[in-house]
Amino acid sequence: MQGMRLGANAIDLFRLLSVFFNRWYRSVDKPLLLSFFTISIISLTLISSAGPVIESRVMLPKDYFLLRHLTYLCIALGIVVVYSMMNERLIIGTSFLLLFTCIVLLVYIAFWGVGVKGSKRWFFFLGLSVQPSEFAKTVFSIVNAWVLCRVRGKLRYVVSTAIYIVLVSLLLLQPDLSMFIMFSLIWGSQLFVYGISYISILAIMAFFLVGLLLCLFLFPYTKERVMTFFDPANHDHFQIWNSIRSFKTGKILGIGPGEGVVKLLLPDCHTDFIFSVAAEEFGAMLCMLILFILGYIATRAWFFAYSESDLFKLLSASGLFFQFSSQFMINVGVALNLLPTTGVALPFLSYGGSSLVSTSIMLGMLMAFYRMRSLERRIKLDA
Known part of the structure; x- marks a missing residue:
């Protein structure tokens, strides 16, 4: 009797999951979903090639990075x-909660964090390393859009x-110049899309340039990276030289x-x-495919923002677009030696749980906005 009940409950659960999956699949943006699966397969291929080199270098078990990356992809x-x-209210609520949590963790890291390679960016918990700034940059787009739309007056x-x-003050305490640049791009772009005056835009640009100059003077490693980019003959450009070599x-x-x-020569x-690993082992064809998929995701975000009449969704999508692109x-x-070394991960492809999960949140939000708009159009047609 007990076995029959368990069997009936299992059947009911399976039916419920089937209904949920069918509803989700009918409403989801399928091109974005296909892009996610395609880029995930490419990332597994690249990690399976690059991972063993790092595993042997730091004495880790076989397939350590591949298995962890596969786990991260399932979570993603x-x-x-x-x-x-999610609906709009849930996205806003979770974004505020996540941003508050990230700020608390960033404060903790700034004063009590453990330094790794000259910077304090990670929060260590139960054997896991979490980079709060990765999550903060995604939800900041949503929170800032809400503030610009819902808070009144000046x-x-x-x-x-x-x-x-x-946020940027806590990032500079780490220090993390690349995240400072990305947060500044998100914030500045959303204010520009919102429609601030040209004088305000010039003031923001001046503040950004002053911040960059201060970083050059305050952080020796930042100055060294910039000098290596502009004067490689007199500075250590080993990583960039090998990266360019991979494309050739x-x-x-x-x-x-x-x-x-x-x-074998690049530590990261x-x-x-x-x-660079993709360029050497799979050539320009795979590199072009990667750029096409990532560019397509960014373009979908841009076209959604461009065609959206709701100000909150427009600002949110524009922030997500600038973050991702x-x-x-x-x-x-x-990798192509067009910019100084920054330490920014390649979305969906670089190994790292924080980057992958935060980018997946961004993609999920974008798919939610598309789903909400398609539902609104159906309601209008039915009416």
């Missing part, structure tokens, strides 16, 4: 599904600026999976320079 898929089903600018200054070696079709040499081949363009720019 769950997050994409959950966020894509107070909206005060609140928006205060949140931005708190790979040519059109690459030298074959697992056959790359550059990954599985994170910051994963694009700037992140992958900075990473690729560094």
